[in-house]
Each structure stands twice: as C-alpha cells, then as structure tokens.
Amino acid sequence: MCGKTFGKSKAKGEKHRRYFRLFTKWVMTGVSVEELIDIADIELSSKQLTRYFHKFLNYPVEFKRLDKPKEINLKCDAKHFGRYGCTMVFKEGVNIIFWFYAENENYFNYRYCFSRLQELGYIVKSTTSDKHGSLVSAVRTAYPDIPHQFCLVHLQRRCQTLLTQKPETEAGQDLLKLVHNINEIKTHGDKKIFLNWFNRIWKRHEQTINHRTYNKDKSVEKKWWYTHKNLRLAFYTIRNSLDNMFFYLDDKSIPKDTNGLEAEFTHLKTKLNMHRGLSRKRRENFVSWYWHLKSKGY
Numbered sequence: 001m002c003g004k005t006f007g008k009s010k011a012k013g014e015k016h017r018r019y020f021r022l023f024t025k026w027v028m029t030g031v032s033v034e035e036l037i038d039i040a041d042i043e044l045s046s047k048q049l050t051r052y053f054h055k056f057l058n059y060p061v062e063f064k065r066l067d068k069p070k071e072i073n074l075k076c077d078a079k080h081f082g083r084y085g086c087t088m089v090f091k092e093g094v095n096i097i098f099w100f101y102a103e104n105e106n107y108f109n110y111r112y113c114f115s116r117l118q119e120l121g122y123i124v125k126s127t128t129s130d131k132h133g134s135l136v137s138a139v140r141t142a143y144p145d146i147p148h149q150f151c152l153v154h155l156q157r158r159c160q161t162l163l164t165q166k167p168e169t170e171a172g173q174d175l176l177k178l179v180h181n182i183n184e185i186k187t188h189g190d191k192k193i194f195l196n197w198f199n200r201i202w203k204r205h206e207q208t209i210n211h212r213t214y215n216k217d218k219s220v221e222k223k224w225w226y227t228h229k230n231l232r233l234a235f236y237t238i239r240n241s242l243d244n245m246f247f248y249l250d251d252k253s254i255p256k257d258t259n260g261l262e263a264e265f266t267h268l269k270t271k272l273n274m275h276r277g278l279s280r281k282r283r284e285n286f287v288s289w290y291w292h293l294k295s296k297g298y
C-alpha cells in the first residue's frame with residue numbers, strides 16, 4: 001500500500017471514529033445535533049451530521065456469542081411505546097445482555113428471546129419478572145425447572161393501586177397495611193409472619209371478599225357481580241403469587257425485583273423524546289444502539 005493511500009485510509013478511519021463518538025453522545029445524553037456541533041467545534045451543518053448519524057441508525061447492533069457458556073440469574077421486563085411497539089429487555093446483574101424490539105409483548109416473542117439467549121451461550125438459572133401472563137407462560141415452556149421470581153415491587157404497586165391510598169372497607173385497610181411490608185421481607189421468619197397475617201386477614205374478611213351484588217334490572221343480562229371487585233382482585237393477586245414470591249430467600253443470587261430495569265426505561269424514554277422525528281425503523285435501531293452502548297458502560 002502506498003503512503004498516499006494509507007494516509008487517506010487512516011484519515012477516513014479517524015473521521016469515522018470521531019463521528020461515532022459524537023453519535024454515542026447524541027444517543028446517550030439526548031443533546032441535539034446543533035449543540036454537538038457547537039461543543040465539538042466541527043465544520044458541518046446540522047443536516048450533514050444528521051446524515052452521518054442516520055448511517056449508524058440504518059443498521060441495528062448484532063449480538064456476539066459468548067466464548068464459553070455462562071450461568072445467569074435473569075431479569076426480564078418490557079417497555080411499551082404505544083403505537084411504536086415495545087422493547088423487551090433482559091438483564092443479568094448490572095449488565096444488559098439482550099434486547100428485542102417487537103410489535104407486542106407476547107408469548108411467541110418471549111420464546112424467541114429465550115431461544116436467542118440460549119444460542120448466545122447463556123444458561124438461565126432463574127428469572128425475575130413483573131408476572132406478565134405471556135412471560136410467565138414462556139418461562140414455563142422454555143425453563144420448566146427453574147425458579148421464576150415475581151417482582152415484589154410490581155406486586156406491591158399493583159395491590160396499592162387496587163386498594164387506593166384510603167380503602168373504604170376494613171378488609172382493604174387491613175390488607176393495605178400488610179401490602180406495605182411486601183418488599184421488606186428479608187428472612188424466612190419475615191415470610192412466616194407475612195403468611196400468617198395474610199391468612200388471618202383472609203379468614204376474617206372472607207365474607208366481604210366474596211360478597212355479591214345482585215342485579216334487579218331484568219333487562220340487563222348480568223345477574224350479579226362481586227361488590228368489592230378491586231379488593232377481591234388485590235387479595236387474589238397476592239394469593240395466586242405466593243408460590244413465586246420467595247425464591248430469593250433460598251438463593252441470594254436471585255433478584256427479588258426488576259427495579260434496575262425500571263430506571264433504565266425511564267432514561268431511554270427521556271432520550272427518545274429528545275429525538276423526535278425519527279422514522280419507525282431508525283427509532284427501533286436507536287433503541288438497539290442505546291442498549292448496546294449502555295451495556296458497554298457509556
């Protein structure tokens with residue numbers, strides 16, 4: 001290779017790296033193209049720099065297979081963007097290891113994600129999730145023999161929403177007091193106390209929970225309904241989750257919540273809102289680049 005050709009190639013490579021550094025800052029900080037031009041002091045118009053950024057956004061990030069298999073405790077969650085679909089994200093410890101942009105959060109998309117994780121060399125020892133029905137079914141199919149921990153924060157938040165801050169019934173007031181302690185269970189002793197109190201409240205207020213209101217209007221087909229629907233739903237939310245609430249007590253490596261992902265979703269949404277106007281495909285790839293750069297520590 002002659003010196004002239006080598007010089008051009010080196011300059012081109014440095015130019016590419018410089019634009020990629022700017023692209024990284026644009027994705028991860030939410031700063032506008034105009035602000036980047038001022039900060040970097042480059043002789044480009046905003047349209048020219050945007051075109052460079054779109055070259056990166058025209059292609060999603062590809063995942064690399066691990067050199068050797070790795071056992072992980074997996075956190076799973078999804079963030080919805082309305083008509084733009086959703087991003088399904090998988091985290092191990094503090095590391096985001098896989099993501100998938102899809103139209104919907106459903107069983108088949110989760111099964112695809114789990115199969116890809118397996119192809120990449122990840123051996124899933126446990127999962128922690130928000131108890132989304134499609135994810136529960138996918139985990140049961142893909143990993144029938146591993147613990148599936150339900151996120152205690154989601155469970156607590158769901159019950160508090162159903163009960164409201166000031167429940168009208170005594171049953172709701174008693175359950176709300178117990179619900180406030182869900183995320184404070186740290187030992188098997190705490191678990192035993194929680195279960196005893198839950199069963200006691202259930203038996204004490206079973207009549208209220210199951211109370212029915214009968215329809216007197218014969219023109220309406222529905223003959224009756226549960227009087228305290230949300231109260232009943234809150235009780236059953238806990239009752240139907242008991243088998244999946246306490247795996248973390250037996251294995252400290254199993255996360256008891258998906259809180260780290262919740263914070264990540266908030267940051268991502270903020271960045272996306274700062275870059276409105278992207279086409280649907282580039283928006284999807286923006287999300288892909290965001291997770292990739294996040295996983296690399298940017």
